[in-house]
Amino acid sequence: MASVHLANVTVNFPIYDARSRSLKRRAMSVVTRGRVRSDPTGRISDAGHRVLVRALDGVDLTIEHGTRIGLVGRNGVGKSTLLRVIAGIYVPEAGQVAVTGKIASLLGGSLGIDPELSGRENIELRGLYLGLSKAEIRERLEDVIDFTELGPFIDMPFRAYSAGMRARLDFAISTAIAAEILLIDEGLGAGDASFIDKANERLEKLAERAGIVIVASHSEPLLRKTCARAAFTEAGRVLAIGSVDEVLERYNASLAA
């Protein structure tokens, strides 16, 4: 049984500019004592030698098996960070994270993609990063290649691909593994209409098999189609959890305000 449980999770990102990253600046700040400034939302602070951005601010969230939940909120409210905390990439400064179940994530970005390697080699590489063994990759390789519809291009270097071809390859590999917890950040990248349909269908199948699906998106159709529930996030907090319709209504109202 998959479950996600976060209690009072706080994540601060230290933002270093070229100067504050250096030893010299560090040494200087000990002498001069940093001044403290803050912004109106209280999420940015200047603690001595570094600027801190509070990405998550005491988030409590429990997601039980069988839940498909959407994360709704403006840009920069911490949706992606929340997904990455659940994925185990960021270990929070304070609070507890307890996640059970194998995780698959579509977090955007080109994990482990090497433009000099061929599409086939990139499939293998990504598979290894996702924790598959070489034997498991060999089993799935033909399926993944079929899904990309790249044909002879699969043996060309990735750098020769168009944006749409890249998105196809990216999506096909990432969705080749079954997982109990599926994390999706934003919808799909480039790709023509027929591919988007095909991808959505595959995502749907993947979501059906997973115990928990968490989607961060601005796309209302995607959220309505994939999720039953949604969480409204603002300024690093999860303010409310409810049905998708309720939360989207509240979100749209907050945008209009």
Next chain:
Amino acid sequence: MEAKTETGAGTPRAAQRRPSATLQRRFVPWVPFARGLRDLWQGWRDYRELWISTGWYDIRKRYRRSLLGPFWITISLGAFIAGLSFIYMPLVGGNAENYLPYLAFGFVAWQLISNLVIESSNVFIANGPIIQQLRAPLSIYIYQMVWRHLIILAHNSLIYVAVAVFTGLWPSWQTLLVVPGLILVCINGISLGMLLGTLCARFRDIPPIIATITQMMFLLTPILWHADQLPRRGMLVAFNPFYYLLEVIRGPLLGQAPSLLVWSVATGITLIGFIVALGFFSRFRDRVVYWL
């Protein structure tokens, strides 16, 4: 009975029986290292196929469209050694049979050691985009780096063959001692990755400092010259960790077993370095992703 349990509280066996909350408050020697050890172990057990492949990809992609591929590393190294020996042999006053193997094997070993030091400082920075997208042990990037340099070393073993044939130096039983020598150097590579990789992710001025020092150490370490040629600079040899780690590779390749002193110091450096690096890595491992 109660008192007896209390006195035994410091030992791992007694600690195991206690709930984990108590365990963290008491001082148990291995707890400060647990996080780093777990990372090293998971990276070794679960991700070996990954870093073995990525180590190869690193080399293959660099030479993708070239005919000779990774052997260019060997050729350029060979050419450099030939040039150095041409100039330095008369200066140092050696003959081809002695000086050429000494310089060639010393330089091959130096390439391995110095590249491990320099690349350690970039090991997490270079893999930043992946670290920010993937939950995986950080040790996989360290293993990948060490493995890549072992592959390069394997290509460079051609230099060993060429020099051995040219000077008539045949392998002996002592040559096999290069295996423990290499193991020591690789463990140091892992320690450097844990220590410098973490430190440099946070402070970006350290990589150029490391590169500068390493470059200087090439001249200060007996590679071009013999340790006994500069008796008044004995300090450079006695207190130079690079010397001992170089010697456990170069000595066996020259058919000489390194002295007991060399082995003990090299092992000591390796052990102490590993413990310090592991403690540091355990403490800051979780912060690395925030610094990238």
